[in-house]
Amino acid sequence: MSLRKTVVEQFKNPHGFLGRIAGWIMANRRSNRERNEWTVALLNVQSTDRIIEIGCGPGLALEACLARAADGHVVGLDHSPTMLDQARARNAEAIREGRLELRLGTLDDLPATGAAFDKICSANVVQFLPDRGSAFRKMYSVLNAKGVAATTYMPRGKNPNRENALTMAEDVRRHMEVAGFTNIRIEELPMNPAPAVSVVGEHP
Numbered sequence: 001m002s003l004r005k006t007v008v009e010q011f012k013n014p015h016g017f018l019g020r021i022a023g024w025i026m027a028n029r030r031s032n033r034e035r036n037e038w039t040v041a042l043l044n045v046q047s048t049d050r051i052i053e054i055g056c057g058p059g060l061a062l063e064a065c066l067a068r069a070a071d072g073h074v075v076g077l078d079h080s081p082t083m084l085d086q087a088r089a090r091n092a093e094a095i096r097e098g099r100l101e102l103r104l105g106t107l108d109d110l111p112a113t114g115a116a117f118d119k120i121c122s123a124n125v126v127q128f129l130p131d132r133g134s135a136f137r138k139m140y141s142v143l144n145a146k147g148v149a150a151t152t153y154m155p156r157g158k159n160p161n162r163e164n165a166l167t168m169a170e171d172v173r174r175h176m177e178v179a180g181f182t183n184i185r186i187e188e189l190p191m192n193p194a195p196a197v198s199v200v201g202e203h204p
């Protein structure tokens, strides 16, 4: 496997020693902290909200959600046990208090029926989802009426640019619209070398 493929794989499904390093980088890189904080800020979290993060990685956005939803409940979903270990260590107190639950798995593992969440977020995960149509249908099905979902993405790879970010944002917007989301808007966070984008939509 090429070096680039090895690195991408460790951000897609961190595992082993290299996976722990990838998690450490995500947790400590200033731009990633900023991107996660910005994503959560877009959700307008209320103190009693039930929130799920898809692909929570080392748990930065979970931490930001927990700080806002003092009387709510937060779920972190990730298919990597290595990442759940790091998210658990970062948010141990909230787990002890019963405010945070970590689940190993993917969107396919969530029950299809029954609105369960007021807010859904993800940061730099959408590019790894195998079927975006099905992913946004599932997100829609687990969101309460008036619930909000924010999907953040920042392009990587060779010479990423704003065009790459907006192309993904448009694809996400289209899938959200088909799934039934309304009031969909695209937000931008200036970053180097390309902006982060977040597509925010509501369940009517």
Ligand SMILES: C[S@@+](CC[C@H](N)C(=O)[O-])C[C@H]1O[C@@H](n2cnc3c(N)ncnc32)[C@H](O)[C@@H]1O
Pocket (backbone or CB within 6 Å): 011, 012, 013, 014, 026, 027, 032, 036, 054, 055, 056, 057, 058, 059, 060, 077, 078, 079, 080, 083, 105, 106, 107, 122, 123, 124, 125, 128, 129, 130
């Ligand atoms: C680039 S990392 C981002 C982590 C975190 N959101 C952040 O911004 O710090 C991508 C994360 O998504 C997880 N992931 C990728 N595909 C997934 C899927 N289909 N279901 C659940 N988790 C997934 C990976 O294990 C990894 O933790």
